[in-house]
Amino acid sequence: MAGAASKKEVSVAEKLDALFELQKIDSEIDRIRTIRGELPLEVQDLEDELSGLETRISKIQEEMKELDTEILDRKNATKDAETAISKYKEQQNNVRNNREFESLAKEIEFQELEIKLHDKKSKEAKVRIANKKELLDEATERLSFRQVDFKAKQAELNEIVGETQKEEDELIKRSEEAKKKIDERLVFAYNRLRGNAKNGLSVVPVDRDACGGCFNKIPPQRQLDIQSKKKVIVCEHCGRILVPTTIED
Ligand SMILES: [Zn+2]
Numbered sequence: 016m017a018g019a020a021s022k023k024e025v026s027v028a029e030k031l032d033a034l035f036e037l038q039k040i041d042s043e044i045d046r047i048r049t050i051r052g053e054l055p056l057e058v059q060d061l062e063d064e065l066s067g068l069e070t071r072i073s074k075i076q077e078e079m080k081e082l083d084t085e086i087l088d089r090k091n092a093t094k095d096a097e098t099a100i101s102k103y104k105e106q107q108n109n110v111r112n113n114r115e116f117e118s119l120a121k122e123i124e125f126q127e128l129e130i131k132l133h134d135k136k137s138k139e140a141k142v143r144i145a146n147k148k149e150l151l152d153e154a155t156e157r158l159s160f161r162q163v164d165f166k167a168k169q170a171e172l173n174e175i176v177g178e179t180q181k182e183e184d185e186l187i188k189r190s191e192e193a194k195k196k197i198d199e200r201l202v203f204a205y206n207r208l209r210g211n212a213k214n215g216l217s218v219v220p221v222d223r224d225a226c227g228g229c230f231n232k233i234p235p236q237r238q239l240d241i242q243s244k245k246k247v248i249v250c251e252h253c254g255r256i257l258v259p260t261t262i263e264d
Contacts (some may be wrong), residue, residue, distance in 0.1 A: 099126050
């Protein structure tokens with residue numbers, strides 16, 4: 016491959032340095048993503064709660080409207096019944112016999128019962144409206160509180176995303192640059208190790224005579240080999256690539 020041929024000869028020590036540098040960059044990317052991690056979920060939860068409350072409110076309003084319509088319908092029906100009653104009463108003045116009079120009296124009685132029923136049902140509907148109004152007020156109040164929370168969380172998220180996105184983009188660029196210095200086979204191994212490890216570490220320094228990834232002891236001779244950086248040495252236990260102890264200043 017032309018690309019491989021044009022790559023400069025790199026010593027193992029340089030490769031190891033480049034690998035460790037790459038690890039540090041990628042660990043920083045992991046750190047940023049962890050910070051951001053929970054916030055989008057929290058914002059999503061609030062958004063779900065808001066839409067749930069909105070659905071609830073419009074459902075209550077819909078039910079209240081139906082009850083209003085019912086009351087109005089019963090009011091109109093009562094008027095019709097009253098009109099019918101006065102019509103029957105008038106007819107009672109012009110009956111030819113007792114049977115006709117009684118028949119009209121029954122009609123009047125029926126209409127009066129209807130009026131009573133409409134009145135009872137309307138009163139019940141009014142009680143139900145009052146109860147629903149209480150629920151509506153509760154939900155509306157909760158909604159306005161939650162909207163304040165949501166706006167604050169979303170602003171926080173936007174700020175953090177804005178701040179960290181730039182940093183992350185730069186780190187990703189640096190990570191790509193670092194990978195170019197390392198041959199593909201090693202990058203492949205590095206990525207596979209990173210994918211397998213929970214903490215995303217595939218290149219670790221020796222830490223107090225032990226592997227910095229799995230903390231198993233490393234024999235002294237092996238530690239010397241690691242220090243010399245003459246070849247790529249992996250941990251016998253976890254397979255991570257080992258680099259010399261770093262002295263933090
Ligand atoms: Zn190990």
